[in-house]
Amino acid sequence: MNTVLNVEHLKVRFNSREVIADFCLEIQRGRIYAIVGPNGSGKTTLLRAISRNVRASAGCIYLNGKSIFRMSSKNVARQMAVLSQLHNGMTDATVRELVAYGRFAHREWWQSKTAEDEEIISWSLARTNLSGYDDRRLNTLSGGERQRVWIAMAIAQKPQILLLDEPTTFLDIAHQIETLELIAGLNREEGITILMVLHDINHAAHYADELIVMKNGRLFSRGLPGAVITPDMMREVFGVEADIFPDPETGKPIVRPRKVAK
Amino acid sequence: MHTEAYIRHFTTQKPGLKNRSGWKYFTLFIFAMLVVLAFLLGNYLGTVKIGIPDIIRVIFNDDGSPERSIIWDIRLPRLIVAALVGINLALSGAILQGVMSNPLADPTIIGVSAGAGLAGIIILILFPQHQLMVPMAAFVGAMGAAVLIYILAWKGGIQPLRIILAGVAVAAFLGAGISALMVLFSDRVHGAILFMNGSLSARSWPDVFTILPYSVLGAVIAVFMAERLNILVLGDDTARSLGLNVEATRMGLTAVAALLAASAVSVVGLLGFVGLIIPHATRLLLGTNHRVLFPGAMLLGAAVVMLSDTFARTAFSPTEIPVGIVMAILGVPFFLYLLRR
Numbered sequence: 001m002n003t004v005l006n007v008e009h010l011k012v013r014f015n016s017r018e019v020i021a022d023f024c025l026e027i028q029r030g031r032i033y034a035i036v037g038p039n040g041s042g043k044t045t046l047l048r049a050i051s052r053n054v055r056a057s058a059g060c061i062y063l064n065g066k067s068i069f070r071m072s073s074k075n076v077a078r079q080m081a082v083l084s085q086l087h088n089g090m091t092d093a094t095v096r097e098l099v100a101y102g103r104f105a106h107r108e109w110w111q112s113k114t115a116e117d118e119e120i121i122s123w124s125l126a127r128t129n130l131s132g133y134d135d136r137r138l139n140t141l142s143g144g145e146r147q148r149v150w151i152a153m154a155i156a157q158k159p160q161i162l163l164l165d166e167p168t169t170f171l172d173i174a175h176q177i178e179t180l181e182l183i184a185g186l187n188r189e190e191g192i193t194i195l196m197v198l199h200d201i202n203h204a205a206h207y208a209d210e211l212i213v214m215k216n217g218r219l220f221s222r223g224l225p226g227a228v229i230t231p232d233m234m235r236e237v238f239g240v241e242a243d244i245f246p247d248p249e250t251g252k253p254i255v256r257p258r259k260v261a262k
Numbered sequence: 263m264h265t266e267a268y269i270r271h272f273t274t275q276k277p278g279l280k281n282r283s284g285w286k287y288f289t290l291f292i293f294a295m296l297v298v299l300a301f302l303l304g305n306y307l308g309t310v311k312i313g314i315p316d317i318i319r320v321i322f323n324d325d326g327s328p329e330r331s332i333i334w335d336i337r338l339p340r341l342i343v344a345a346l347v348g349i350n351l352a353l354s355g356a357i358l359q360g361v362m363s364n365p366l367a368d369p370t371i372i373g374v375s376a377g378a379g380l381a382g383i384i385i386l387i388l389f390p391q392h393q394l395m396v397p398m399a400a401f402v403g404a405m406g407a408a409v410l411i412y413i414l415a416w417k418g419g420i421q422p423l424r425i426i427l428a429g430v431a432v433a434a435f436l437g438a439g440i441s442a443l444m445v446l447f448s449d450r451v452h453g454a455i456l457f458m459n460g461s462l463s464a465r466s467w468p469d470v471f472t473i474l475p476y477s478v479l480g481a482v483i484a485v486f487m488a489e490r491l492n493i494l495v496l497g498d499d500t501a502r503s504l505g506l507n508v509e510a511t512r513m514g515l516t517a518v519a520a521l522l523a524a525s526a527v528s529v530v531g532l533l534g535f536v537g538l539i540i541p542h543a544t545r546l547l548l549g550t551n552h553r554v555l556f557p558g559a560m561l562l563g564a565a566v567v568m569l570s571d572t573f574a575r576t577a578f579s580p581t582e583i584p585v586g587i588v589m590a591i592l593g594v595p596f597f598l599y600l601l602r603r
Contacts, residue, residue, distance in 0.1 A: 048499075051503060052502055053499050055418060073505045073507045073508075075505075076505065077503065078505070082499065082500075083503075084497065084500055084503065086499070087497055087500055088495065088496060091550075092549045092551075093492075098496075101492070104489070104493060104505055105504060105505030109486060153504075154503070157504070
């Protein structure tokens with residue numbers, strides 16, 4: 001079974017406005033997917049529908065062949081983790097306490113943490129370069145460190161697929177690259193399938209195996225970065241005239257916007 | 263916007279003593295000592311002062327002495343009611359502040375006070391001959407208002423902000439009803455003053471058993487739901503990703519908070535202060551982890567209501583002042599000190 005996530009004829013409606021219209025998507029195990037599109041194209045809504053944070057008005061989403069609408073919250077969480085853009089509260093919690101919440105879905109309400117849980121928490125911390133941060137309070141960490149804490153919490157769920165909504169927002173360029181490298185490493189070394197919304201098309205081209213381009217709530221095109229990123233696509237979807245060069249090292253496309261398309 | 267204020271409030275806290283876990287347990291121990299002190303003081307003080315050895319002796323054996331009947335029939339049950347009311351209101355407030363992600367949440371915002379107030383006033387003013395019905399009517403009124411607010415705020419799910427707005431609207435509506443009754447029947451208002459301000463006057467064993475089951479329920483919830491509430495406070499999206507059933511948790515905890523507050527106000531009337539300020543003070547001292555916050559709020563709530571009621575009963579003896587007034591006068595300056603320090 002190589003399909004981990006399958007979105008079938010998904011529709012999302014806010015009042016009478018259709019934000020996602022008859023969307024189909026198949027996500028193969030072990031790959032990195034980036035969803036790109038202009039503001040209002042429905043990319044965040046698509047991710048939020050898959051993570052059950054907005055209600056689908058029609059269609060279905062299958063996780064490992066089972067409808068997520070018929071699965072328990074914990075069962076979904078054992079297979080899929082989601083990193084949202086905003087986090088609240090509990091800023092006086094320690095890093096280890098927070099990462100431990102990643103194990104919530106793996107035990108029943110009467111059980112306490114097992115040695116295996118502790119081991120996975122330590123592994124998550126090590127994997128996100130947070131070893132030694134165990135007792136640090138969240139409110140003493142920088143933005144980049146905090147983002148690593150949330151990623152550590154997500155991978156402590158031991159998911160097969162990780163959904164991320166613009167994981168680089170609010171970060172400076174060094175922390176953006178650090179975060180994307182970390183995500184790529186998790187995919188490469190741990191085999192976690194990645195589905196993320198990215199704003200920066202160059203980041204998407206560089207890190208993703210496959211791009212999903214959205215426009216007006218519909219799939220515009222999908223495929224390898226080299227095939228999808230074209231001057232026509234940049235004009236039609238993003239409304240910019242752009243030059244596209246191959247990266248001398250990787251051969252992947254680099255987008256250089258020139259001006260707003262008329 | 264409320265959520266942001268909540269985050270900002272707690273992110274600006276300086277890391278310091280209160281962030282050490284040993285300090286947390288020490289603070290909990292101090293709270294527990296405060297409960298013991300409040301209990302002994304409440305039994306000791308009064309028209310007849312009864313020494314601590316005598317208090318302990320007469321609690322454990324019925325020797326037919328006048329001390330026994332003062333302690334057993336009057337002071338002890340009243341103190342227990344005070345402690346349970348403190349526990350229920352503080353826990354209710356602690357739950358609601360977490361569930362609504364709002365530091366200003368308290369039992370008032372889910373309509374419990376206004377609902378209980380209107381129902382209680384209707385009985386006290388319109389049917390004073392049925393005064394014994396007040397607790398039951400207040401309980402029904404409190405739960406009715408809470409359910410009404412939940413229904414009004416429901417729109418394919420529950421948003422904390424909508425609950426808060428619906429709560430303010432319903433409370434204003436019911437409050438208008440209370441005011442109207444008090445104006446129209448101004449000659450009968452006197453009997454309602456104690457109820458409107460919260461009073462433990464003449465509370466005894468039956469009241470203990472009215473409120474006790476809810477306190478037990480609350481304590482069980484405090485143990486088993488603390489982690490879920492910690493996760494819920496991380497935000498709906500994150501909580502859902504972690505595998506929490508956000509809607510069920512929020513609804514269940516709101517219902518428990520409503521029951522806790524309704525049971526308390528049905529027995530002692532409208533005691534506004536405890537549910538807002540005790541959990542808040544506890545959070546300032548102990549941090550936001552509900553595993554520590556819940557027991558802390560329960561202990562502090564019990565101690566503060568017992569101490570305040572003892573003061574209310576003895577300070578201007580033989581006149582009793584409503585305990586709610588005492589708590590506002592003594593508690594608000596202390597709370598402001600915590601906030602400013």
